[in-house]
Amino acid sequence: MRKPFIAGNWKMNNTRAAALELVNALKPLVADVSDVEIAVAPTFTCLQDVAEALKGSNIELSAQNISYAKNGAYTGEISADMLKDVGCTHAIIGHSERRQYFGETDHDVSKRVRAALDNNIIPIVCVGETLAQREAGKTSDVVLGQVENGLSSVKKEEAAKVVIAYEPVWAIGTGVTATPDQAQEVHAAIRLKLAELFGADNAAAMRIQYGGSVKASNAKELLGQADIDGALVGGASLKAADFSAIIHAAK
Numbered sequence: 146m147r148k149p150f151i152a153g154n155w156k157m158n159n160t161r162a163a164a165l166e167l168v169n170a171l172k173p174l175v176a177d178v179s180d181v182e183i184a185v186a187p188t189f190t191c192l193q194d195v196a197e198a199l200k201g202s203n204i205e206l207s208a209q210n211i212s213y214a215k216n217g218a219y220t221g222e223i224s225a226d227m228l229k230d231v232g233c234t235h236a237i238i239g240h241s242e243r244r245q246y247f248g249e250t251d252h253d254v255s256k257r258v259r260a261a262l263d264n265n266i267i268p269i270v271c272v273g274e275t276l277a278q279r280e281a282g283k284t285s286d287v288v289l290g291q292v293e294n295g296l297s298s299v300k301k302e303e304a305a306k307v308v309i310a311y312e313p314v315w316a317i318g319t320g321v322t323a324t325p326d327q328a329q330e331v332h333a334a335i336r337l338k339l340a341e342l343f344g345a346d347n348a349a350a351m352r353i354q355y356g357g358s359v360k361a362s363n364a365k366e367l368l369g370q371a372d373i374d375g376a377l378v379g380g381a382s383l384k385a386a387d388f389s390a391i392i393h394a395a396k
């Protein structure tokens with residue numbers, strides 16, 4: 146049985162005071178939730194303050210990226226050691242915004258995933274097709290290619306820890322959500338690919354989140370699909386009540 150996992154990707158929002166206000170508002174709303182794993186991913190500058198605020202709570206801390214390098218001359222990057230030092234347990238890797246605006250490739254993703262796993266940080270690996278790719282009938286090729294190449298550094302015995310987030314690029318921040326059927330179809334295909342790569346038992350254990358305009362009003366139906374094991378939530382994670390409603394919908 147896979148435990149649903151809801152993560153909030155705050156993207157480039159919130160200074161420290163706003164970040165603290167948000168987590169402090171969220172904590173009591175989800176304090177009674179034990180059957181759903183919960184994480185928030187603030188910007189790097191807020192991680193330490195948010196980590197302090199989350200101590201003793203049921204909310205985990207994720208980074209929005211992680212360097213593949215251990216340390217050294219990598220201006221602008223943040224290493225796994227640094228993330229662990231401020232209390233991160235998870236890192237989002239290969240988000241479509243990183244791929245689109247910052248040129249990250251599947252090869253970068255696989256290196257970042259390796260660095261995360263080597264340092265006991267759970268990677269949340271994002272995959273998803275653009276609208277043009279979907280319309281050209283290339284959704285499975287694109288998404289399954291991203292899964293295979295992005296996870297090429299993962300060993301069979303560690304696969305079960307890895308979280309995948311299927312986020313159709315056309316659904317991110319647009320208000321347009323994949324229908325539950327559209328999402329389930331891709332999630333099922335991803336799980337088959339995971340079985341091919343890591344074996345059926347690992348594939349059955351791995352969580353696949355859906356992301357792209359998830360909100361309280363559509364969460365229940367999406368999360369009710371057989372292969373949708375949680376959500377990576379952007380916009381709606383910036384309001385404690387909205388994010389909490391999504392978490393409660395996952396119970």
Ligand code: PGA
Nearest residue numbers: 317318357358378379380
């Ligand atoms: P959204 O973002 O919920 O605002 O569409 C999701 C994401 O990019 O992770």
